[in-house]
Amino acid sequence: MPSFMLSLIIFLPLVGVLAIALLPKRYELYAKWAALVITVANFALTTWMVIAYGRADGMQLEQKIAWIPQINVNYHVGLDGLSFPLVMLSTFLFMLAVVASWKIDVKPRLYFSMLLLLSMGLTGVFAALDLVLFYVFWEIVLVPMFFLISQWGGARRRYAAMKFFLYTFLGSVFMLVGIVALFIMTGSFNMVELRELAPIAFAGEGGLWSLQWWIFLAFFLALAVKVPVFPLHTWLPDAHVQAPTAASVLLAGVMLKMGTYAFLRISVPILPDAFETWQLTLGILAVISILYGAIVAFAQTDIKKLVAYSSVSHMGFAMLGIAAGTATGFNAAMAVNISHGLTTGMLFFMVGMIYERTKTLRISELSGIAAQMPRFAGFFCLASFASMGLPLLSGFVGEFLSILSSWESPALPPVLTILAGIGILCGGAYMLWLMQRSIFGEPSEKVAGQKDLNLREIAVLAPITVMIVVIGVYWNTILQFTDPFATDLARIFGA
């Protein structure tokens, strides 16, 4: 039954959506229980699956059923070292997001069904091995996120939701062009097969303006919007800031990873020649993202916006790792993915908790949290340290490997490494400055008299903290999955 397992994990949330849809209005507050049961079950199943089948050598739990045989489209799912950690992260954060949304009482049925639908879409994206199926899940994700932002977001939620939808939709349709062009060239939508078929079809031609180069561009437009890479990041601050807490967490924690995941799953292995042509551009854009995100984060007066821009900066490290094109670089990208999912997810959770209490996100109105809410301050400092990339915490793994890979990569000039290093310094600086202004000092008017974290909130933060420390101390938690994949992928480039 193992192949059936994965589909169960993907579609289990749909059962939850159905259960919630059948819930009468007067029992609508029970929707969260349904969502909790489903997400916990899903997480338990995923954990069991990773323990039982979590081997990194090749595809595990593969399932393939003909879907539209006329155009060779299959329902084809499976997991390997690249996707195991991401599915795990996704189900983990969804479970915590449900707990963190416990106090949602405006249209709870709709809220929790959208959350579950989002969970289905995201797990599907990471599991899909057929490009059409992948695109289907990729687009399904947009719809619940659109409603989550537009219905439960902040003051400018409608604007943010429209911008989010249209911006990412514009990117995605270009990916569809790329998918279609790949199919026409090779006759296959199978991501695994395409690794062999596509290089033959393109006969190694990946130079500037070649067809492969254009297809890479088409994918790049979709993926760079999601990551986000520097010039295409403008939807992110709006969406992150306006979204409700759980949606911000899932946007930053899981959805951004769709972009880097797809680079490693599709663009790099299927279009290796074009990737080599693109490498330097990707590296430069990654470094610009790192520095731009960090510098803009400095200037923020809104704590949520600061965390949002720090995401741009951190995801730049993942892109830098990918651009390096070495095994270390691919490992770095994956490590950044997971670590950023945990730390930024945690920071967004905490921003949400502080907002629930003080109803403000202005850093200047938040001083003295440590004196008033010591437990909160403790967790916040740990998350900030992890985000800065302090050794022994998860953030360090990815940033260190990313810098290392860009240094040793033959395709990237050393100046990029130096600039990225400056980016790490900036990251430390703005987080420390944030802590100085918000955590320490005399309690401000708004902070004074607020209660510290309750048990439910600690239950959300503690598991993330444990994971951050475990990954930081024992890097192999992630690398044992990603390394075989990364080594295999780097073999294409002779490294």
Place this chain on the structure above:
Amino acid sequence: MVVGQTDIVSSFLPPFQGYGILLPIALLLIAAFWALFANLLPGKDRGASLVGLACSVLATLCYGFSVPGALLFGGRYFFTPDARFAAVIICLLAALWCLWTFGSGQNGGLGRTREAVAFAMLSAIGAVIAVAATDIIVIILALELATMPSYVLVGYRRYRIKGLEGAMKYFLLSVLTTLIMLYGASFLVGLSASTTFAGLASLSNNALTLIAVGMVVLGMFAKMSAAPFHWWAPDAYEGAESWALSFAAVVPKVAVTVVLARLIFIISQPVPQVAEMLMVMAIFSMIVGSFAALMQVNIRRMMAYSGVSSAGFILLVIAMMAMGLDGSLFALNAAILYVAAAAFATMGVLFISAHEGSMVADLNGLSERRPGAAWALAIIAVSMIGVPPTLGFFAKLNVFLITAAAQQYALLVFAVVMVVVSAFYYIRLIRASFFGESQKKTTVVTDALDAEKEGMADSQNLAAEIEATFTDADIEPATSYPAKTSYSPCAVAAIVLIVVVLMAAGIFHNPIMTFLAGS
């Protein structure tokens, strides 16, 4: 004569052999006559709708379980798998429409509907004949039978001046283009010495043939409202009532699209130049349709331009087919699938518009007022945008696949950009129904102000702005009848069925494709 051994319809009627496939036409004819004399028959208006519903459902089943391949009347009627698919779609649309009028007619608040049902049935007869006809004269007659009743449906309430104006515009332009089509057809008949497709396939390629073919397809462009022959559509649609339009705007278009695809499939072999003509029209229609729809504040005008844009995508596929693609039969099927996806979605939007009002701003607050309708509209809009896993996505995927297979990558990127442009106006429907505040509520001022600062005023302000800029201020808002009435159970069922069709046909796409390909 190719007649399937397991043809269910024919097995009931052994003496008729392959001609049993004409039985559904007889069924629809019964419904049409019942409706014409409904005043004297039990049930009156609702009886007419009920008989129409029963006959269309039976006709759908007859077509659905029939075996394609019948070649009748000496090669003048070829019931191919794609014709069968189109016939099923047409009967299904007719059935949905009768279901809706059954719930809303007479005592349901809509008033007199019996003639509308009669006209709709006659139009459906024309459509099902046209999609299988392989004789140019039969095609023209059948298309006229399919479109004539829709002029009447557009101007169904004779006391509504705007409706009459729209009907008159539609009628005059349609008749003019039909005459051009007939004139071109007369040349074709003269040149090929035959009226059948077999004769057209043996035409010689010269200037006269090209002009004649151009005239014939021009008539069809006008009927499927491809730019620049689309001018009748926005006015006719705006003047019509949503419920009547939900048939008149949909079924004749399905018929003419299928006919055009089948005709080009044959005629592109002797006259390959037709491909370029189609391609130009496709590009033009996509641009005009997508950009003009952005400006519309009236749902029906928006749907008119959405139809122009759909015509563009369909013509793109047909143009690729005409270029002599390997899988040209796949392209033919893709065109039919696309028009089916657009037809169901258009009918759904117009049903909801019949209840909620004519303007996009009338949808404001729909998710509070009627969450079910708002969700149905959202799914329909999402399908029209082309978001998976709806039918609309697979329809667009096919278009892209075929364009790429023809190596027309520039056109492919262009089509994709047009999809994004179209997303802007379809999402306005979702925007209005989920974000738009209904008029009664005047709270949440800061919200609107903030949004306005960012250039994204809420849809009501946007509507007012656009209205002031692009239309005469004098035009009274054309409210459809009955505005904001409650949904009868049958209306709910019809809308739910449309949503189910759009979702299920996407998720379980294989059976649809298999049925369409007839394998």
